[in-house]
Amino acid sequence: MRTVKVKEVADLVGISVRTLHHYDEMRLLSPDRMTDAGYRLYSNANLEMLQQILFFRELGFPLKKIKEIIHDPAFDRLEALELHRSMLLEKRSRLDQVIATVDKTIRHAKGELQMTNKEKFEGFDFSHNPYEQEARERWGDEAMEKSNAVIGNMPKDEQSAMSDEMVMIFEKIATVRKGSSDSEEAQAAIGEWYALLNSKDYHYSLEAFKGLGQLYAEDERFTRSVDRFGDGLAEFMRDAMAVYADMNA
Structure with missing residues (x-):
């Protein structure tokens, strides 16, 4: 063999x-x-x-x-592969619809055709993304609200110092975003981000940290804020935070 x-x-x-x-x-x-x-x-x-x-x-x-x-004794590899195929085909179908909407929007922007408001949003069906919904319900908004409450109760000088440290870490992560999300440099910087989030009274579990990373890439409010430090940073942080959470679980 x-x-x-x-x-x-x-x-x-x-x-x-x-x-x-x-x-x-x-x-x-x-x-x-x-x-x-x-x-x-x-x-x-x-x-x-x-x-x-x-x-x-x-x-x-x-x-x-x-x-x-x-590792379940009842696991059936062929059955799993068929399920993977069905799920990936559904995912591809949704992406094809979104791509078609992008193409039509480009032509609309060039004045080549007119789009109805309904047509502008064809292909977007967030009800079929249970992972995003679960992340939001379990870790996203509630975790951010608690974290913001902790920061809001700090003295002004501590808020300023923490803000400066956050910016420094985001800038550091942005410098390595073109590489691999599981590189030593990326994981070291992400570790600093995790440590900072847990440096005050609110504690992020590794699971919550991973979910927060998903929101960076999936919620445009977070994406806009994170990507100010570099294009594509939100998606890179999502991947790097997932690696960090998995490796330290």
Whole structure:
């Protein structure tokens, strides 16, 4: 049976060696073999399981839930693949509708056609995004309100100092946003952000921190504020905060 070294797997898939090590440490995906020198060797079965994990990740499942699903004795890989396909087709269909709306809006902006108000919003159906709704209900608005209340009760000089520190951290994260969200530099900066959020009376759990990152990218109020420090920063922070939460869970 041919095996593949961890670096080869990382290069093949496009994820970091560190991520694969984390999957092993949390017993989500452990290699079939280890050499005497401690090198991880992955089999074809390991690669198939990794593919399955990444399908679940593409659909927004957290790592702990994926571990629970794929290690259940009743797990049926083929059935899961068929479900993945159905969900991805639905996702693609919604994206195709949104793209069509963008194309029509471009032509509308050029004066080539007229759009009704209804046509301007075709393809947007947030009722089919349970992950965003769950994040908002469990972690988003309530967490932000509590955090803002804590800041609002600080003396003015402490508010100013914290604001300066927030800006400094956002600027630091913005400098590495063109790289990988799981790089050491990105994770160190995100760790500073997590520590700052938890430096006062309100505590963000790792789960709440991850949900907050989702809101940065999914709620235009947050996106506008975060992206002032660099285009695409909100989406980068979402990904980096998810990595941080998963790796420190």
